Amino acid sequence: MPRFHRDPQILNNEALEILEGLQAKAALTPKDRMAIPLQKPAVLDPLERSQWQDEVEKTYTPAQAVVESMRCLHCKNPNCVKGCPVGIDIPGFLKATAEGEFQKAVDTIKESSLLPAICGRVCPQERQCQENCMIGKAHKDVGQSVAIGKVERFLADWERSQGHSGLEVKPESGHKVAVIGSGPAGLVVAADCRREGHEVHVFEALHKLGGVLRYGIPEFRLPKSVVDGQIETLKKMGVHFHTDYIVGRTRKLQDLLDKDGFGAAFIGVGAGLPIFMGIPGEDYVGVCTANEYLTRANLMGGINPGHSDTPMYRSKKVVVLGGGNVAMDSCRMAKRLGAEEVTVLYRRSRQEMPARREEVEHAFEEGIRFCFLENACAINADENERVKSVTVQRYKLGEPDASGRRRPVPIEGDTYELECDTVLIAIGNSSNPLLTTATPGLELNAKGNVIVDQETGQTSLERVYAGGDIVLGAATVILAMGEGRRAARSINKLLAEK
Amino acid sequence: MANLESIVGKVTPREGYEILTKEYLSENVVRMRVRAPEIARERRPGQFIIVQTDVDYGERVPLTIADANSEEGWIAMIFQIVGKTTEEMSHFEVGDYFPVVSGPLGKPTDLEKFGRVVAVGGGIGLAPLYPIVQGLKALGNHVTVIAGARNKGLLILEEEMRAVADEYIVMTDDGSYGRKGLVTHPLKELCEADPKPDMVIAIGPPVMMKFCALTTKPYGVHTLASLNTLMVDGTGMCGCCRVSVDGKIRFVCVDGPEFDAHLVDFDNMIKRLSAFTEQESEARDATCRFRAMVKEMQEASEL
Numbered sequence A: 001m002p003r004f005h006r007d008p009q010i011l012n013n014e015a016l017e018i019l020e021g022l023q024a025k026a027a028l029t030p031k032d033r034m035a036i037p038l039q040k041p042a043v044l045d046p047l048e049r050s051q052w053q054d055e056v057e058k059t060y061t062p063a064q065a066v067v068e069s070m071r072c073l074h075c076k077n078p079n080c081v082k083g084c085p086v087g088i089d090i091p092g093f094l095k096a097t098a099e100g101e102f103q104k105a106v107d108t109i110k111e112s113s114l115l116p117a118i119c120g121r122v123c124p125q126e127r128q129c130q131e132n133c134m135i136g137k138a139h140k141d142v143g144q145s146v147a148i149g150k151v152e153r154f155l156a157d158w159e160r161s162q163g164h165s166g167l168e169v170k171p172e173s174g175h176k177v178a179v180i181g182s183g184p185a186g187l188v189v190a191a192d193c194r195r196e197g198h199e200v201h202v203f204e205a206l207h208k209l210g211g212v213l214r215y216g217i218p219e220f221r222l223p224k225s226v227v228d229g230q231i232e233t234l235k236k237m238g239v240h241f242h243t244d245y246i247v248g249r250t251r252k253l254q255d256l257l258d259k260d261g262f263g264a265a266f267i268g269v270g271a272g273l274p275i276f277m278g279i280p281g282e283d284y285v286g287v288c289t290a291n292e293y294l295t296r297a298n299l300m301g302g303i304n305p306g307h308s309d310t311p312m313y314r315s316k317k318v319v320v321l322g323g324g325n326v327a328m329d330s331c332r333m334a335k336r337l338g339a340e341e342v343t344v345l346y347r348r349s350r351q352e353m354p355a356r357r358e359e360v361e362h363a364f365e366e367g368i369r370f371c372f373l374e375n376a377c378a379i380n381a382d383e384n385e386r387v388k389s390v391t392v393q394r395y396k397l398g399e400p401d402a403s404g405r406r407r408p409v410p411i412e413g414d415t416y417e418l419e420c421d422t423v424l425i426a427i428g429n430s431s432n433p434l435l436t437t438a439t440p441g442l443e444l445n446a447k448g449n450v451i452v453d454q455e456t457g458q459t460s461l462e463r464v465y466a467g468g469d470i471v472l473g474a475a476t477v478i479l480a481m482g483e484g485r486r487a488a489r490s491i492n493k494l495l496a497e498k
Numbered sequence B: 001m002a003n004l005e006s007i008v009g010k011v012t013p014r015e016g017y018e019i020l021t022k023e024y025l026s027e028n029v030v031r032m033r034v035r036a037p038e039i040a041r042e043r044r045p046g047q048f049i050i051v052q053t054d055v056d057y058g059e060r061v062p063l064t065i066a067d068a069n070s071e072e073g074w075i076a077m078i079f080q081i082v083g084k085t086t087e088e089m090s091h092f093e094v095g096d097y098f099p100v101v102s103g104p105l106g107k108p109t110d111l112e113k114f115g116r117v118v119a120v121g122g123g124i125g126l127a128p129l130y131p132i133v134q135g136l137k138a139l140g141n142h143v144t145v146i147a148g149a150r151n152k153g154l155l156i157l158e159e160e161m162r163a164v165a166d167e168y169i170v171m172t173d174d175g176s177y178g179r180k181g182l183v184t185h186p187l188k189e190l191c192e193a194d195p196k197p198d199m200v201i202a203i204g205p206p207v208m209m210k211f212c213a214l215t216t217k218p219y220g221v222h223t224l225a226s227l228n229t230l231m232v233d234g235t236g237m238c239g240c241c242r243v244s245v246d247g248k249i250r251f252v253c254v255d256g257p258e259f260d261a262h263l264v265d266f267d268n269m270i271k272r273l274s275a276f277t278e279q280e281s282e283a284r285d286a287t288c289r290f291r292a293m294v295k296e297m298q299e300a301s302e303l
């Protein structure tokens, strides 16, 4: 039995007690609702969990989900919905949950979002729906907002446990749709186009499906069984998947349309080409991008060292550069793979970190060292060009910049040396060039991202649509999904008119 | 445990890319033809594929496409048994399937009529060189092949090369065949001759490519090298394959594999290639020990 930081049994009993008390009341007043304590999910013990890959945070129990949903005030003009990139009817699904109507609640979510099990886990809720929640506002702490994401996750997991999650498919339309890339954007297009009865083929360059959900986001945050579940559902609906199929290389996009009979294509090839710092020493042995590190661990099975043929860095002292989700996943992974000391260097302060708030908290609990207002300005190596330290530059906050955030400025001469054997660079990705450079006529912006029509998601090529990170630059799962839905609507409309 | 199965050789995947032929070109160099009609149709000389022997735990190994036939739908790969994965690949037989073969990756060689071309291949590097020599000949170039090997037994593709090249020079380290010495000797002679080569392409161990570049540089002969860095995805997503070319970071899997050899930082590339040598030799030792054990057990059970 794993040790818990917060024990599920105790939490569930607390929720049941609260529930009893609430059920005694005829109707809940806003004051009653405000008084209900935030439900905290069970969480694994930080010391223990940082040794293994198990999912850190557990799903609410049904009682917890019901109690948490009861905290919603059902505002007349719900701001949470405005904060949701895909406009989920949040009060609607919370109400159904509070009434114990879980299936109805899931169905409400699915009107707008197809991947609740994933979004419930990885959306930056504190900057979307939960940022606007009145309960959070009243407590002057976004951490006190209704835990919308956790209820969403509960509902999705509940549905999966019931075994019915398939979507209805209309009779075969006779049209074929090509989906390029099996990340969240591609999966959503596959589902929406298949529902209309189109024959959908998903082409994936790698040997496994799911895009970043597979190779980037670790098991301890998003169990692969959840991703597998989504893909299984699509397979059951009749979507065809082709791995090791690199569109632009194995087959040209235009050939899919002109020769293979596809009526439309969706480009969801995601971000690629990791960005480097541009500091001296990035070529040394032991400097690696977060993408490489996480891919070795997740996609290539490096988290099972006895099994995987792909070698892992044997790191004792790791420095991670960056402050986003990718940096958090990297530092926590490094700890789990045996690093004794993991330090995150971030140029700004904690409030500015783009990572999900919860991931930062979990990283702190797991003993990751954070150095704010600090950044590497050089990487140093021994005579074999193996990393031995980074030179760290200290910063202070200067005048606010265009975004209103105070700009970090280096404090001249204030540097020190930090010993390490591995440096993980997690400062972002530019666009994936594999398909775009092999597809003449596809218009790109200066950064190499595909340009699309804001209304329809169409690219400069006829019958070709795009969405997700390849359009937005590295963004989020929910945005990728939203873009996928927009493109799928356009594709379905196009094919209906044929 | 997938690895165990493929080692014992009882269960190989039933799906994927079928092995059509298999032959040893030397003691530790294997050539296989694999059914992959789509790759065969699209590939151009200079491009590579990625192969895995196990979809869950196998390494993604980049291998140059050594030959292909689009009508018959196969591609050929030639590999030297150097590590755990190539060792495992060598135990796949005709009729077995590789679960993963993806490609064609990388940019094709820019083939045009250059005039006089010297193609230098060292060891296993002769395999990727062969389709390029074919392509160069087809465009009417005069091609001199310099083939280098440690000894006679390790020289590969001699017949094939002789059949297409205008001139063919063999160099062995121990003098057991052809001339004794390094490939840079005849390369230097050719650069000094009149007319000197219009272009040199070198494929082989990084040290060989480094010295080829150093040899041709004083003569101002444009020189290409095809780089064999470590890779993970091979699709431009991870940055593992990066090299420094003219002081800039370039990705071998999408920007390469061929680069101007005079601009490549070979020393750094060689250092980076050694990042996992410790883990790799441990893995290989473990596989060999395991195989020996399995063999012993099998023999014992037959007694």
Ligand SMILES: Cc1cc2nc3c(=O)[nH]c(=O)nc-3n(C[C@H](O)[C@H](O)[C@H](O)COP(=O)(O)OP(=O)(O)OC[C@H]3O[C@@H](n4cnc5c(N)ncnc54)[C@H](O)[C@@H]3O)c2cc1C
Pocket: A122, A123, A124, A180, A181, A182, A183, A184, A185, A186, A203, A204, A205, A206, A210, A211, A212, A213, A216, A217, A245, A246, A247, A248, A268, A269, A270, A271, A294, A325, A326, A329, A356, A432, A434, A435, A467, A468, A469, A470, A474, A475, A476, A477, A478, A480
């Ligand atoms: C480590 C990490 C952590 C993250 N954490 C979060 C988080 O907590 N919350 C959040 O909202 N977002 C997070 N993100 C961002 C989020 O994962 C992405 O925004 C999202 O996955 C983008 O989806 P996509 O479908 O556009 O592309 P991707 O998920 O990148 O999928 C693209 C797929 O296309 C394939 N492909 C590429 N080229 C081709 C081709 N030519 N032919 C066929 N297939 C091709 C790729 O192999 C890949 O599988 C994280 C990203 C990373 C890397």
Ligand code: FES
Pocket: B230, B231, B232, B233, B234, B235, B236, B237, B238, B239, B240, B241, B242, B251, B252, B253, B254
């Ligand atoms: S191998 Fe990953 S980017 Fe080239």
